Amino acid sequence: MRLRRLVVFSGVFCLVFWSPACRLHAESGDTSPALSAATLYNQGNAYARAGKPGLAVLNYERARLLAPADADIAANLATVRAAAHVAAPTPGGMARLLLSASPNVFAWVGMLGLLLAGFGFVVFVGARRWRGAAAAAIIGGGLGVATCVADVILCWPTLHAAVIITPETPVRVAPAPMSDSLFALHEAEVVRIEAAHEGFWLVRTTADRTGWVAVADLARIVP
Amino acid sequence: MRAVTEQGFRWLAVVLVWGLGCVQWATAAQSVLSAVLTPTQITVGQSSQLTVKTLGAGLEAIVLPTVAGLELRIVEQSHHLEMVHGVSLGTTTTRVSVTPLTAGVYAIPGLTPTAEPLVLRVSVDDTIGKPPPKATTAAAPARPRAGETIHLSADGSAFLRLSLPKREVFVGESVPVEIELGLRPGFVNSLNGLPTLTNADFTLNNLSRQPQRSERVVDGVGFAVLTWHSVVAPVRPGTFTLSVESPITIRQRLRPESEAKLEDQLGDPFMQNIYGKTVKKDIKVASPPVELDVLALPSEGRPATFSGAVGSFRITSELVPDKAAAGDPLSLRMRISGSGNFDRVDSEMLEHLDQWKTYPPKSSFAAGDSVGYQGEKSFEQALIASHAGSQTLPPLSFSFFDPEARRYATVTSTPLQVTITPAAGDPSAPVAISVPDGTSTSGGTPAPGSVAGGPAPTTGGLRPDHAVSGSSVRSLRPLYLQAPFLAGSAVLVLGFAGSAWRVGRVARGAADLQRRRVRRHSAIQRALAAGEAAAQARDSLAFCVAARELIDAQRPLVPDVDGQFANLHGGAVLPPELQELALIVDAQRYASAPPIAVDWSRWLETLRRAAGAREPT
Numbered sequence: 063m064r065l066r067r068l069v070v071f072s073g074v075f076c077l078v079f080w081s082p083a084c085r086l087h088a089e090s091g092d093t094s095p096a097l098s099a100a101t102l103y104n105q106g107n108a109y110a111r112a113g114k115p116g117l118a119v120l121n122y123e124r125a126r127l128l129a130p131a132d133a134d135i136a137a138n139l140a141t142v143r144a145a146a147h148v149a150a151p152t153p154g155g156m157a158r159l160l161l162s163a164s165p166n167v168f169a170w171v172g173m174l175g176l177l178l179a180g181f182g183f184v185v186f187v188g189a190r191r192w193r194g195a196a197a198a199a200i201i202g203g204g205l206g207v208a209t210c211v212a213d214v215i216l217c218w219p220t221l222h223a224a225v226i227i228t229p230e231t232p233v234r235v236a237p238a239p240m241s242d243s244l245f246a247l248h249e250a251e252v253v254r255i256e257a258a259h260e261g262f263w264l265v266r267t268t269a270d271r272t273g274w275v276a277v278a279d280l281a282r283i284v285p
Numbered sequence: 286m287r288a289v290t291e292q293g294f295r296w297l298a299v300v301l302v303w304g305l306g307c308v309q310w311a312t313a314a315q316s317v318l319s320a321v322l323t324p325t326q327i328t329v330g331q332s333s334q335l336t337v338k339t340l341g342a343g344l345e346a347i348v349l350p351t352v353a354g355l356e357l358r359i360v361e362q363s364h365h366l367e368m369v370h371g372v373s374l375g376t377t378t379t380r381v382s383v384t385p386l387t388a389g390v391y392a393i394p395g396l397t398p399t400a401e402p403l404v405l406r407v408s409v410d411d412t413i414g415k416p417p418p419k420a421t422t423a424a425a426p427a428r429p430r431a432g433e434t435i436h437l438s439a440d441g442s443a444f445l446r447l448s449l450p451k452r453e454v455f456v457g458e459s460v461p462v463e464i465e466l467g468l469r470p471g472f473v474n475s476l477n478g479l480p481t482l483t484n485a486d487f488t489l490n491n492l493s494r495q496p497q498r499s500e501r502v503v504d505g506v507g508f509a510v511l512t513w514h515s516v517v518a519p520v521r522p523g524t525f526t527l528s529v530e531s532p533i534t535i536r537q538r539l540r541p542e543s544e545a546k547l548e549d550q551l552g553d554p555f556m557q558n559i560y561g562k563t564v565k566k567d568i569k570v571a572s573p574p575v576e577l578d579v580l581a582l583p584s585e586g587r588p589a590t591f592s593g594a595v596g597s598f599r600i601t602s603e604l605v606p607d608k609a610a611a612g613d614p615l616s617l618r619m620r621i622s623g624s625g626n627f628d629r630v631d632s633e634m635l636e637h638l639d640q641w642k643t644y645p646p647k648s649s650f651a652a653g654d655s656v657g658y659q660g661e662k663s664f665e666q667a668l669i670a671s672h673a674g675s676q677t678l679p680p681l682s683f684s685f686f687d688p689e690a691r692r693y694a695t696v697t698s699t700p701l702q703v704t705i706t707p708a709a710g711d712p713s714a715p716v717a718i719s720v721p722d723g724t725s726t727s728g729g730t731p732a733p734g735s736v737a738g739g740p741a742p743t744t745g746g747l748r749p750d751h752a753v754s755g756s757s758v759r760s761l762r763p764l765y766l767q768a769p770f771l772a773g774s775a776v777l778v779l780g781f782a783g784s785a786w787r788v789g790r791v792a793r794g795a796a797d798l799q800r801r802r803v804r805r806h807s808a809i810q811r812a813l814a815a816g817e818a819a820a821q822a823r824d825s826l827a828f829c830v831a832a833r834e835l836i837d838a839q840r841p842l843v844p845d846v847d848g849q850f851a852n853l854h855g856g857a858v859l860p861p862e863l864q865e866l867a868l869i870v871d872a873q874r875y876a877s878a879p880p881i882a883v884d885w886s887r888w889l890e891t892l893r894r895a896a897g898a899r900e901p902t
Contacts, residue, residue: 105679260585
């Protein structure tokens with residue numbers, strides 16, 4: 063009896079909490095344009111045709127965040143990178159598996175896992191008869207949460223990555239326009255942002271070199 | 286008495302002066318036979334001709350009036366002898382060129398025989414035939430703005446004022462300004478040029494060709510005020526003082542100002558000219574200097590496409606038409622609207638585009654105000670698609686410096702979709718698309734979803750565009766990093782933790798109660814067995830001890846025996862014989878009372894009933 067009441071209470075709690083939260087989020091005055099994988103992919107194609115590989119790679123990378131399994135995006139991304147003579151980062155096997163779905167999918171998997179584990183834990187504590195099923199639910203939910211956390215860890219570099227959008231971008235020794243240039247980055251190259259200072263970003267390249275790049279010369283994959 | 290006499294003479298002098306003036310004015314008016322102004326409606330840059338026919342043979346018969354904003358110049362004078370009814374009359378025809386300096390409605394008084402002023406309407410090119418602007422016809426005197434002082438020229442005949450909306454600007458930024466030139470009627474002979482800046486570090490752009498005309502009273506003296514709206518732009522950084530100056534010709538009185546109050550009171554320029562000796566003098570009236578801080582544009586974060594535009598701009602684009610055949614020209618239009626220095630708004634649009642032939646763009650500007658500070662600049666570029674298919678033109682972008690935000694900004698238009706059909710009579714349309722059954726066909730628009738399944742054919746090394754459909758998001762940031770999602774997860778965790786703690790507490794309490802009930806049941810059973818054995822042995826003391834143990838078995842739950850009984854039986858009190866038994870037992874055990882006669886069967890029954898009643902359910 064108590065268990066039934068608990069389940070009903072939890073369900074009502076989720077409904078009551080999530081529906082206003084989702085509505086508030088939808089009505090929060092977000093006027094940014096709607097983004098879809100197709101839109102970003104087409105935009106990347108347009109930039110590629112216009113001879114702007116940096117912006118093309120940027121849009122392909124963004125499209126890939128929304129549709130990681132899309133073969134066209136991967137193919138055009140590889141084509142543009144090859145044309146720009148820029149090496150593509152190669153994720154490992156586990157990373158490939160986790161990057162096969164959108165981060166939002168993993169977010170919902172994590173949320174479902176959290177719900178499942180939470181219900182299981184409450185049942186495990188409160189009802190001795192259902193302890194086996196509750197333990198299974200806790201393990202299953204925990205796996206979902208762990209999958210989500212793993213995706214966060216794997217996506218973390220992408221969330222802090224940026225694409226060079228201007229040709230032969232100078233990488234400077236200090237965040238100042240007149241400082242010495244260490245080396246130059248090719249357009250469409252992907253770098254990792256580590257710090258920011260007055261219009262400059264401290265970046266780390268795939269070759270593990272660091273330096274300061276003007277903000278106008280690169281664009282974050284996840285703005 | 287003497288003071289009264291002097292005052293009377295003064296009044297007499299005033300009346301005489303007034304009377305003489307009227308006589309001369311009447312005489313002069315009567316000497317003019319006709320005055321014709323042709324044309325009466327002209328545009329700025331043109332001149333009208335005023336033909337005045339007077340009696341007599343000298344120029345002294347005509348006195349040209351002074352009208353602010355009009356330049357009157359005698360260009361021709363001819364003498365004629367006419368016979369009228371046998372009487373010879375000498376007439377003089379004077380042709381006067383009337384050139385307006387600015388647009389507006391001017392009244393030239395004092396020339397016609399009927400004293401009606403001649404009216405000349407001056408407009409800009411596009412306003413001929415239209416009613417003059419409200420500001421020109423409005424006769425309501427303008428009031429000086431609060432907190433602003435007006436500095437008159439040394440002789441008090443004019444003032445010039447420069448209004449700036451802010452004191453800190455960036456290099457190249459267009460700042461709207463207002464220039465007011467006040468001219469005192471009768472004291473200013475002519476306006477010899479438009480106001481100019483005194484500082485070469487600024488440019489004054491687009492002086493409006495049609496200044497507003499109004500009247501204003503300054504220190505009790507009326508002024509005709511010409512107002513220009515324009516923009517200034519600094520050309521280099523630093524701290525500068527800025528002012529404007531304007532050349533005018535004034536009539537300078539020869540008499541001391543203290544003796545010229547009468548002429549001031551008369552107010553009429555002709556009367557002043559007649560009774561107050563003046564000489565013409567060219568002066569420059571200047572505005573009080575305004576201090577300006579000009580900041581340099583920052584070099585950090587300057588976009589590569591920055592062309593020097595400073596202001597606030599928006600961008601839109603369109604492609605006309607959105608469907609065409611391969612080889613047909615399309616027009617790509619980009620509109621940049623807002624406020625700022627539109628002369629520096631520039632764009633190359635699309636310089637190179639695969640499968641498209643592009644042409645250099647043309648631009649045009651439509652001003653939203655009289656000075657070109659606000660408006661819309663349009664760029665139009667011709668494009669010709671060489672291949673058929675559904676294509677997306679890349680978004681156009683424009684970079685500028687936003688002086689309010691003090692940073693560079695780049696606005697981007699949305700990508701444009703266009704469908705290019707194969708040209709008529711061109712069987713070799715190069716676009717191939719896949720269909721769901723795996724076959725391929727040529728031409729047309731890609732079917733939705735046709736490119737997601739397998740390896741689609743490539744176009745120029747790239748796979749074709751996707752049909753835009755399906756779900757979309759507002760942010761690329763994953764859900765698990767968005768605040769509402771994290772907050773929801775946190776609340777869920779807290780909710781489940783709280784529920785688990787509550788449920789665990791209830792479960793532990795139930796288990797404890799169960800354990801205590803079992804222990805009590807065992808103790809009661811033991812005491813009952815001992816009591817039955819004592820009853821069988823007729824051992825009243827042992828029976829009392831057993832009964833006491835049975836009663837004590839209840840004490841861990843509730844200390845009060847009566848209350849305990851009441852609780853166990855839902856509020857009912859146990860039979861009185863059991864209470865009596867408890868009292869007897871206590872007396873036997875603690876007071877060493879002598880054994881009593883016992884009704885063993887009744888007591889045993891009472892003990893059993895009590896034990897049965899106390900058994901846990």
